[in-house]
Amino acid sequence: TKIDRIRNFSIIAHIDHGKSTLADRLIQRTGGLTDREMTHGQILDNMEIEQERGITIKAQTVRLTWNGYELNLMDTPGHVDFAYEVSRSLAACEGALLVVDAAQGVEAQTLANVYQSIEHDHEIVPVINKIDLPAADPEGVRQEIEEIIGLDASEAVLASAKSGIGIDDVLQAIVDKIPPPKGDRDKPLQAMLVDSWYDPYLGVVILVRVMDGAIRKGQQVKFMAAGTTHLIDRVGCFTPKRTDLPELGPGEIGFITAQIKEVSETRVGDTITDAKKPASAALPGFKEVQPVVFCGLFPVDAADFEKLRDSLYKLRLNDASFSFETESSAALGFGFRCGFLGLLHLEIIQERLTREYDLDLITTAPSVVYKMHLTHSKNEPAQTIELHNPADMPDPNRIERIEEPWIEATIYTPDEYLGAILKLCQDRRGIQKGLTYVGSGAHQRAQVKYELPLNEVVFDFYDRLKSISRGYASFDYEQIGYREGDLVKMSILVNEEPVDALSMITHRGTAEQRGRGMCERLKELIPRHLFKIPIQAAIGGKVIARETISAMRKDVTAKCYGGDATRKRKLLEKQKKGKAKMREYGNVSIPQEAFIAALRMG
Ligand code: GTP
Numbered sequence: 131t132k133i134d135r136i137r138n139f140s141i142i143a144h145i146d147h148g149k150s151t152l153a154d155r156l157i158q159r160t161g162g163l164t165d166r167e168m169t170h171g172q173i174l175d176n177m178e179i180e181q182e183r184g185i186t187i188k189a190q191t192v193r194l195t196w197n198g199y200e201l202n203l204m205d206t207p208g209h210v211d212f213a214y215e216v217s218r219s220l221a222a223c224e225g226a227l228l229v230v231d232a233a234q235g236v237e238a239q240t241l242a243n244v245y246q247s248i249e250h251d252h253e254i255v256p257v258i259n260k261i262d263l264p265a266a267d268p269e270g271v272r273q274e275i276e277e278i279i280g281l282d283a284s285e286a287v288l289a290s291a292k293s294g295i296g297i298d299d300v301l302q303a304i305v306d307k308i309p310p311p312k313g314d315r316d317k318p319l320q321a322m323l324v325d326s327w328y329d330p331y332l333g334v335v336i337l338v339r340v341m342d343g344a345i346r347k348g349q350q351v352k353f354m355a356a357g358t359t360h361l362i363d364r365v366g367c368f369t370p371k372r373t374d375l376p377e378l379g380p381g382e383i384g385f386i387t388a389q390i391k392e393v394s395e396t397r398v399g400d401t402i403t404d405a406k407k408p409a410s411a412a413l414p415g416f417k418e419v420q421p422v423v424f425c426g427l428f429p430v431d432a433a434d435f436e437k438l439r440d441s442l443y444k445l446r447l448n449d450a451s452f453s454f455e456t457e458s459s460a461a462l463g464f465g466f467r468c469g470f471l472g473l474l475h476l477e478i479i480q481e482r483l484t485r486e487y488d489l490d491l492i493t494t495a496p497s498v499v500y501k502m503h504l505t506h507s508k509n510e511p512a513q514t515i516e517l518h519n520p521a522d523m524p525d526p527n528r529i530e531r532i533e534e535p536w537i538e539a540t541i542y543t544p545d546e547y548l549g550a551i552l553k554l555c556q557d558r559r560g561i562q563k564g565l566t567y568v569g570s571g572a573h574q575r576a577q578v579k580y581e582l583p584l585n586e587v588v589f590d591f592y593d594r595l596k597s598i599s600r601g602y603a604s605f606d607y608e609q610i611g612y613r614e615g616d617l618v619k620m621s622i623l624v625n626e627e628p629v630d631a632l633s634m635i636t637h638r639g640t641a642e643q644r645g646r647g648m649c650e651r652l653k654e655l656i657p658r659h660l661f662k663i664p665i666q667a668a669i670g671g672k673v674i675a676r677e678t679i680s681a682m683r684k685d686v687t688a689k690c691y692g693g694d695a696t697r698k699r700k701l702l703e704k705q706k707k708g709k710a711k712m713r714e715y716g717n718v719s720i721p722q723e724a725f726i727a728a729l730r731m732g
Contacts, residue, residue, distance in 0.1 A: 131200040133381045134310045138339070139255075140204045140219055142244055143229035144237040148259040151291035152229055152300070153192070153203060157370060159297045160194040160201070191324075191337055191383050193367040196301050202367075202383040204324075212471065213608070214419050215325065218399050220246060221415060222324050222339035222383060225253040225308030227300065228281070232258045232266035232288075236278045237542065237604055244279055255303045256286035262293045278568045313380025319343030319351070319404040322413050324383070326396040328447040332364065334390040338402060339383045341413065346377035350405040351388070354412040355397055359405045360388035394450040419451050421469025422535065422609065423476055423588055424518045426457055426494035426631065427483070428465030434489055435464050441487040442466060445479060452479055457519070461631040461720070462492055467519055473588055494631050496588040501533040501612055521630045523619045526670060532635075533612040535584040538563065541595070542575045543603040550598040551578065558586035559637060582607075583615060585635070620645055620674075623666040624652070624720065641667075645675035655724035658682035 143149035194201040206219040220226075226247045230236055247254055256275050258268045268288055275283040287303050289296030325337040338345065345351065349362045366374040367384040378384040390396060398419070401412035429438050442454050452475065457467040470476040476496060483489045499516050505528050506512040512530075517523065539560075543551055545567075555562070555578070564579040582591075587607070595603050620641050622632040636644050645667025652665045658679055667675040 131379070131382065133313060133379070135198060136200045136202070136310055136381045137225070137304050137308045138202045138204065138223040138311055138381070138383055139225045139227060139304055139308050140206050140223050140247075141227045141229055142206075142240060142247055142254075143259075144231070144234070144240040147229050147231040147234065147237075147240075148291045149205075149229055152227070152257070152259060152289070153205065155291050155294060155297050156194055156201075156203060156301065157192060159301065160196045190370070191368060191385075192370045193373075193384070194301075194369075197305070199305050200382070201301070201304055204383065212475075214417055215398055216243070217246060217250075217415070218322065218324050220250045220252065222322060223250070223252065224311055225255065225304070227304070228254050228256045228275070228279075229259050230256065230271055230275060232260045232268050232271050233263045235267075235271050235274050241279065241540075241542075241606075244281075253308045254281055255300075255307050256281060256283045257289050257296075257300055257303075258286050259289050259291055261288050261295065262290040311381030313340065314342045315344060315380050317342035318407050318409040319345055319349075319402070320409045320413055321345050321378075321402040323353070323396055323398060323400040323402060325398060326393050326450075328393055332387045334387065334393055334396060336386050336388070336390070336396055336402075337383070338378065338386055340378045340380055342380055342409070343404065344377045344379045345386060345402065351402050352405040352408055353396070353400050353402055354408075355400040355416050355418075356395060358395065360390060362386050362388050392450075393448060394446070396450070419471065421451065421453050421471060421499075422584070423470045423472055423496050423498060424467060425470075425476060425496040426459065426462065426465050426492075426519070427454075427468050427480070428459065428462040428492045428494070428631075430490035430492055432463045437487070438466065438483070438489055438491075441483055441489060442468070444487075445482060449479075451475070459494075459521070459631045461629050462494070465492075469518065473592065492631075495634050497635060498535050498584045498588060500617065500635060503530045503532070504528045505530050517635075520619055520633045520635045523633075523635070526619075531614050532617045534615045534617060536610050536613050537582055537584050537587065537607040538610050539580045539582050539587070539605060539607040541578045541580070541603055541605050542568075543578070543599050545574070545576055547599040547603060548576045548578070551595065551603060554591070554594055554598060555580045555582065558591060559583055559640075560586075581610065583613075583637070584609070585617075585637075586640075618669045621668050622648055622652070623664075623668060624656070625663050626666075628668075629720075638669075641669060642674045649675045649677040652724065653677040653679055656720055659719070 141149045141153060191202055191204045194203060204219050204223055206216045228244060230240065244254065258271050260266060261268055272283045272286055275281055275286065287296055287299045289300055320341040320343060321338040322341065323336055324339055326334055329335045345362065345365060347362055347365050350359060351362055352359045364374060364387040365376065365378055365384065366372060375384065399416040403409040427438065429435055446452065451471050453469040454466040456464065458464050470479065473496065480491065480493060483491060497520055499518055502515050502517050502524060504513050504515065504524060507528055541551060560580040560582045562580055566577050568575055568577050592605060595605055616638045617635055618638050618641055620634055620636050621628045632648065649665045649667055656663065656679055658681065660681055662681050663679040665677045665679065666673045
């Protein structure tokens, strides 16, 4: 395709504002699929889990052909954990459709993506969707787009992806408003690796955006950051059906395969060039993504260990951004220490393991990566180490100082929840950086910026935020580097024995509160024994919180007041079943549920 006939764009939208529905409509209108092929729900959201959660995880690009134009629609992951992948997708485009729900208006997640898109010099075409809804207020939303985002929305396209209204207008706006890509066919090949995934038939499939030159079948190419060379054996695009092509020219987006076995060999943001006639420099913006949140995953049934390992390997085939290595815990047995890009990423993997691989799992409290500055010891020099697991805490005497990662959070909320949200941030050691109001009238929202230690966010910040704002507040964050913190390792002791799976690193100021909370919960969760069980939280040798489970009489059914026979039987059955899942700890049996529940509420 001639370069001035190409348009590359993505769709920015807040969750549920209609991105997938609109994409489906565009595909349908441009004839990429027959009506019969369309019926299988949303096409771009491939995996079952994406459909159920409505979250797009893997970027997919569809080539639409319309009025002699090649329109490449790039589907970007919609969550903050995948920010870098999003940034590469954006770097592959010249413009974006901004889809805003005509009844909901602009929301925080949208804003973050819009600003990112603006940073990439994108032409942004506003689309006000769902105008069919009775509650639609296109004029209000148009104003909001102008006031909040500062975009000219006078020519915003009014559409209903669901009813098929305004679809041609959207296509025409893409052609008219979004500029064609720039690129030079005569220069050496420079193509950006935008995404990759594992296909059981083709091996690793790589999505590329060609900047200069062309990429074709049989070409020997070099991946500049990875330092590897490969022979291209297939080039093509998705319409969304896979279609082979002889080549991808400058400005084009499509896929290549090169007999690559593992996704981990391909790095998003890498530059692909001709091995014989290489470009003099790589494309800007390459970044190696690193997991930032770690936790342990253990099978509830120890016999599932191998199955868990196989499942993790399978998931990793398609997701090089999560890591895992074996870990053993006295309380939980053998499992894996896993690293994720963020909390949502963690949840997605955990859910897939449970759902697709049918595994019953225990997840230990998520932890961030700490930088430990250690003084020298008899055998080791002074050094800085990264700590991924509280259980590996070095000798406290050697710790000179500890640094923890911080984030800057942006929260949008209706005014009525502001007070509670400020308190939550304050309680989590937040430093307020700004408070402004955006929008007007019914659409007015407070925008709060806070710097927060990531450690205070990984436990239950998001859940708390959602519950105190009845779901109205939105949350977005970026990492802003490491800062020194007064951090300590808190151990939990059951009957005088430390339980490694429950230990955590926490700020000294909040340790006591956390410790007390954990002890109280465990008191509720651990069944009584025939002897008294102390539960303690301790820092070093110092106990900071304590609860005691009193001893009980042998007959568990006693507390059923002798009355209801069915209830008695049920209780006994439950106890029998519970026993199978108990861990003997010292001489205390802790039911698996107690760990799970205690960790959930961390
Ligand atoms: P994520 O994939 O979660 O980001 O959501 P999305 O933005 O892709 O939204 P999706 O297309 O899944 O639409 C969300 C809901 O809105 C679905 O129930 C759609 O049927 C509905 N929807 C989408 N477009 C319209 C529209 O124009 N009018 C109405 N009434 N509903 C719509």
